[in-house]
Amino acid sequence: MKNQEIKNFLAKLQELDDFAIIGHINPDGDTIGSALALAFMLESLGKKVELWNLDPVPELYHFLPGVQRFSCPQAGDWQGKNLIFVDCSEPKRCGDEILPYYRQASTLFNIDHHISNKLFADFNLVVPERAASGEIIYELVKMSGVPLSREIATCLYVTIVTDTGSFRFPNTTASTFRIAAELKEAGADTETINHQIYEEIPPETLAVLGYAFAHFQYSPQRKVCWLVLDKQTLTRLQARDEHLEGIVNYAKAQKGVEVGILLREAEPDLVKVSFRSKKAVDVNALAQIFGGGGHQRAAGCRYRGPLTEAEQKIIEQAILITEGAGA
Ligand code: AMP
Ligand code: MN
Ligand code: MN
Numbered sequence: 260m261k262n263q264e265i266k267n268f269l270a271k272l273q274e275l276d277d278f279a280i281i282g283h284i285n286p287d288g289d290t291i292g293s294a295l296a297l298a299f300m301l302e303s304l305g306k307k308v309e310l311w312n313l314d315p316v317p318e319l320y321h322f323l324p325g326v327q328r329f330s331c332p333q334a335g336d337w338q339g340k341n342l343i344f345v346d347c348s349e350p351k352r353c354g355d356e357i358l359p360y361y362r363q364a365s366t367l368f369n370i371d372h373h374i375s376n377k378l379f380a381d382f383n384l385v386v387p388e389r390a391a392s393g394e395i396i397y398e399l400v401k402m403s404g405v406p407l408s409r410e411i412a413t414c415l416y417v418t419i420v421t422d423t424g425s426f427r428f429p430n431t432t433a434s435t436f437r438i439a440a441e442l443k444e445a446g447a448d449t450e451t452i453n454h455q456i457y458e459e460i461p462p463e464t465l466a467v468l469g470y471a472f473a474h475f476q477y478s479p480q481r482k483v484c485w486l487v488l489d490k491q492t493l494t495r496l497q498a499r500d501e502h503l504e505g506i507v508n509y510a511k512a513q514k515g516v517e518v519g520i521l522l523r524e525a526e527p528d529l530v531k532v533s534f535r536s537k538k539a540v541d542v543n544a545l546a547q548i549f550g551g552g553g554h555q556r557a558a559g560c561r562y563r564g565p566l567t568e569a570e571q572k573i574i575e576q577a578i579l580i581t582e583g584a585g586a
Contacts, residue, residue, distance in 0.1 A: 265402050268368075268384045272343075272399075273304060275366060279332065279340040281311040283352040285500050285531075288421025288456070290346035291316055293370070293392040295325050296400065296414040297345060303405040309340070313354040317501035322455045323417065324410040337363040344380065346392040348373035348552050370395055375543055375552025387554075390430040393418025397438050409446030416447035421456065424508065429538070429556060463502040470496060471506055475513075478578045484510040485520035485577075487570055493523065500531075511535040518542065518581050522562075522570055530562040530569040540581050548576055 272278075280297055282290030290312075298308045310325070311332045320326060342364035347353055348371060350361050361367070369380035372395060374387040389395050393415045400411060419439055423431045426439070443449055471486050478484075486506065488498075503523060511519030518540050521533040532549070534542035535557050542558040549572075551560020562569040 262402075264384065265398050268382055269399055269402050271366075271382050272301065272368070275341045277307050277340060278343055279309045279311050279336070279364070280343045280345060281332075281347070281353050281357070282345050283347045284312070284314045284354045286312050286314055286316060287346075287504065288320060289391045289393055289418040291320050291323065291326070291329075292414040292416075292418035292421075293345040293396050295323060296393065296396045296411045296418070297343065297370070298325065298328070299408065299411050299414070300396070300400050300403055300405045304403060313356060314500075317504070318461070319456060319459070319501065319504070320417070322451070323414055332357075332360070334360065337361065340364045341366045341368070343368040343370065345370050345396070346373075347371060348375045349377040349379055373552060374554055375547065375558075388432070390428075390432060390435045391418040391422035393422070394435065394438055397442075407441070407445040412442040412445035412447040413452065416442045416449065416452055417456070420452065425453075425457070430554065461502060463496060463498045464504075464506075466496040467498045467502055467506055468509065471509060475510060478574075478582060480582045481515050482517040482581045483520065483574065483577050484513055484516045484518070485522065485570075485574055486510055487566065488521070488523040489566055490524045490527075507533040507535050511537060518577055520573065520577060522566065522573065524566045525561075528564055530564070530566055532560050532562055532569065532573060534558045534577075545577060545580055549573060
């Protein structure tokens with residue numbers, strides 16, 4: 260990321276006022292932490308900022324400062340706002356419901372690290388080499404001269420720890436560690452953050468994990484492992500989307516498995532799919548076949564159609580890509 264690019268982007272933000280920051284649906288630590296840190300930065304620069312998401316913030320992140328400020332935008336809210344998308348490869352990642360409205364905003368900004376980003380805004384700051392969108396917000400904060408407060412450091416640390424799987428995934432760079440070190444020095448309480456995120460697993464998530472370990476399925480060479488969660492099972496386990504965070508990693512993190520996939524029935528004809536890979540397979544390319552996207556090692560898509568059809572089509576492609584035509 261070139262300094263000049265950040266400078267130009269920041270200069271445009273500084274010129275304007277009355278912002279709304281929006282993150283993607285089924286929000287994760289990166290989209291929430293990035294939005295909050297950016298809001299704190301803009302407010303330190305004297306700007307008015309609202310925080311939007313169409314979905315509620317998962318309980319897991321309720322410890323973050325400012326998190327109660329997220330609201331769901333109504334039809335009349337968009338006009339005149341300067342709208343900043345964070346951690347979204349395209350507007351529909353914020354929910355199909357925003358599509359009729361988001362163009363009513365005055366200026367569109369896009370801060371993201373997805374390789375599949377559509378560069379849809381008036382001003383795009385997209386850096387796929389970055390492990391989290393929060394790393395890009397960190398650069399903006401540094402460049403802005405706004406002090407790295409404990410609140411900002413906490414929110415940014417959460418973006419990094421969640422999107423790198425606690426510094427395990429291959430998106431973790433030397434610069435990721437350097438930024439994390441600086442955030443800790445600035446007051447991010449890493450012990451509390453890790454406790455909140457990893458040591459308060461809700462019973463619903465444990466119920467899903469129990470189900471998962473008994474129901475994983477495997478390709479002929481066991482390089483693809485997948486789990487199907489139909490609506491009935493999810494209801495029985497009382498599991499909502501936020502309880503499924505991280506489940507797909509257990510499909511991937513098995514001996515010999517290259518690709519892990521989770522298919523969950525959101526509505527009768529809507530299947531949400533998560534893909535993870537170890538190293539050989541580009542799951543962004545796989546997700547894009549089905550209209551989704553993400554990163555090479557973590558991606559997703561939404562499949563319109565029955566669950567059985569989604570499973571058959573998606574797993575067939577995954578096996579073809581992972582094990583070849585002869586499998
Ligand atoms: P998830 O499996 O939901 O944790 O998402 C993994 C990665 O893929 C994240 O970086 C998401 O932003 C991206 N992703 C998930 N679902 C979609 C989708 N429907 N379209 C585009 N990207 C997605
Ligand atoms: Mn995200
Ligand atoms: Mn992210």
